[in-house]
Amino acid sequence: MFDFRFVVWTLCTLTIKCKPSPVNLSSKQHSLSINSSTISVGIVANPVSARDIRRVIANATSLQVSDRANIVMCVLAAVRACGVKRVLMMPENGGIRSLLKRGLQREQKLCDNRFPELEMTDTQISGTVDDTFAATQAMVDSGVKAIVVLGGDGTHRAVAKVCGQVPIAGISTGTNNAFPEHREPTITGLAVGLAATGRIPESVAFTLNKLLCVKINDGERSDIALVDVVVSTERYIGARALWRTDNLREIFVTFADPEVIGMSAIAGLLEPVSRNDFGGLHVLLDDPEVTENLLQVPIAPGLISTVGVQSWQQLEPGIPFTLRQSSGIIALDGERELEFGPEDTVQVTLYEKAFRTVNVGACMRHTGQHRLLVGAPLELLAT
Amino acid sequence: MSDNPFPLSRDELLNIYQTMRTIREFEERVHVEFSRGDIPGFVHLYAGEEASATGIMTHLRKDDRIASTHRGHGHCIAKGVDVKGMMAEIFGKKTGVCGGKGGSMHIADLDKGMMGANGILGAGAPLACGAALAAKYRDKGDIAISFVGDGASNQGTFLESLNLASIWNLPVVFVVENNGYAEATSVDWAVACDSYVDRASGFGMPGVTVDGTDFFAVYEAAGEIIRRAREGGGPSLLECKMIRFFGHFEGDMQTYRAEGEVDDIRAKRDCLKSFSKTVTAAGVLSQEDLEACDMDVLSLIEEAVSSALAAELPIEADLLTDVYVNY
């Protein structure tokens, strides 16, 4: 449907790009009319991330449930301000939803329109990662434009497994947060809201990300990782979180950021590779007792450990790497997940452009440059 | 090929299996005997929760103390209390570990560091703080464990104990055995902030949540927490998320549970089944090893029941003994 407001907006934008001029804040609001039935956004908030053993063996902090609920409230307010009417959320019994209910009820009594309609996905609550899978699938099926994730690397990985092409926006509330950004949630909410309502071109709003795929025996068992696949000589899953560094032998990363903690920091401190760079990194490690090549790595909050480094090389996308290690444990994004023995063939492959994330920084820069929020509050879109 | 990937030896793993199996068979048998009408009073069964008691107790030494809940049989067995003595106590016989004077809810053996099951929920937490205080004075790295249920974690005694343990830096570990139900009331309703870990932070100590039906997860997490306490790192809270197979007490029809819920958890979340699967898949123990163990356990339980049934009841003279050391 053609709408003259679109023309005005485009002209204004073009004008601003060509010639900086004083801003007239009383100018028409830059709203786009989108032909969609219900724009909605999904939220997956994990109530139990950051409650693992690293709270005891390292100095991991844990975000209280009430703080997580507050983060969700910030995101809700922000997406509502961008015109998103409906938010679909994963139900849980960890306390977030009951706090939200209380907060939203209070708002309703005050007749405030700061928040969108909040609905829970009609999925089971088992208190396990299955809830995340089920809820994410339900959100994808219902056509959400984006999914906001509150959790650590593990939670983001679970969502990414199921979200398909729906872009995700991460907010870190876990222990290991190599994947999601550390950012003010209100801003993440604004970026998601503006992107979801189509006010920001997809080429700006969304980034394509790499991921790692682990296949055991040609797919008999398989799983993914968003940041790192770590192979350890340890042989059992136990309490899942990985923190002992003396038995790490191989690490594959999608990106190697020296500014994050966790296993990927091993790669990041050897050869930084950004999220946008081609390929990843594959590092071979040794027992630090027997090698001279050592590296000091911030492996967990407050915990700087020593690893032994043998060598590293670029990890090319699309090419399966067979593991050197004959048996051990594979940790995905910092959590022990898969055991394998000498009878198993394990392959790790890097894929590019595998899933989408909301590029919050780019969205907000675009918003500022194009003055998308100049004007009256944005209308709710769709009925 | 059976090289051992676990941080426990084959014999230790067999012992652990035996402990968990003993708890399971003990509780299942008590359930049967109770329904026959020979067991007086109240009984609260631990079946389904074995991985928690065993995963934690495997780290304990003789001089470490534990304060238990009303659901104490599992803690007793894992701490090494004599099974026959326990069965006799539950039947109220003179040969019981408490001479028939305590019963299931007060079952204890201080010689084994088991400071008692407690009929008052939450009452064990301050007692465990006391045991930890005494351990601190002994200065040998001993610790104390306070077991509470999800419901008792709302008691003032528990919350006060968290505070006291933190300010005195006591070597005590608070274990919240969260099986989702406080009697008939769901934990989701009863616990504000829905998180024991957040409560722990509120009282100045770290909290860790672990799957209480996974022996190895409990074992590893408990190991680190207990080591921290022994080394002067102070108290921590460990939440074991688990399930109980039976009702709050024997006779509880569990109408507050969803239909099929118990059958479902027995099928899908049985900690003994998952332990067996893990150790046999790794080739460390064989199915035959486990079955042989099962047989031994069943005959131990059988013996415990028959000797309990045959044992004498306490007599009138026993009524007045042990009120005081001397009066």
Next chain:
Amino acid sequence: MARTISFKEAINEALDQEMTRDPSVIVMGEDSIGGTGSPGEDDAWGGPMGVTKGLYGKHGNQIMDTPLSESAYVGAAIGAAACGMRPVAELMFIDFMGVCFDQIYNQAAKFKYMFGGKAETPVVIRTMVGAGINAAAQHSQMLTAIFTHIPGLKVVCPSNPYDAKGLLIQSIRDNDPVIFCEHKSLYGVEGEVSEESYVIPFAEANVMRDGGDVTIVAYGMMVGKAMDAAETLAKEGVECDVIDLRTLSPIDMETVLESVENTGRLVVVDEANPRCSIATDVSAQVAQQAFKSLKAQIEMVTAPHTPVPFASTLEDLYIPSNDSVAIAVRKTL
């Protein structure tokens, strides 16, 4: 060597001597040191009435301040006792027993019995009792009867400095849980107390006065009232036996019965409220066991069935007086 010290000092001395003798004797309470974590003096208070002052300097790691958390720290004292220590925990006012009573009566009192004899809980809970300083309803009660009622607990209530020291040392050495009641209005009272360590055994009432006409039984602050009444009555030609019970559980009924069998007349003086008290307990036991010796009804002199009032005029009426004891004695004649 005896010298004159106060009731409060006698208690301090008992604690000091026992802490020196036995490192497993640990003292804890709210402000027992007073000042932990605060920038001013260490040992700023030494207890709310200064009873434990000076102990911190001598026995540093054997005394600790507790948070405002009776069920936790009284429970911890009990747990530590069950693990081989000999803690002396202060429950500041007996009126506060409500917040920690479970640990005392369901745990400490019952361990030995419930656990078939294996447990020993040598804990002492020192606590202030009684009225007389306008501390009003929630800080002035005499709740000894509630503890006396519980099998497994021992209850001690000295009336003078000499008894206070000996009974406290005995309480600390005793292997059962003891509730050691210190009357707050007696702290300043002075008396002869030996320097050296000594014990007074439990269940040994003290015959303060021999008379032969009437038996007056009392404990705590009421002993003084009974003695004063006895003096007044002596001028009227009535000679009273005055018996200080000293310990309420175990109780020395033998001494009481012996006296009543001789006098035939009993007056029991009890600062507590009248229902289900030490007074009714002693009266009932005497009525049952010495009925034939009684020549008159048993009289009880107690507080009224009310909370402790605040105003001086009312509090003076609340606490049994010498006169009311004398009046009661005369009723039996």
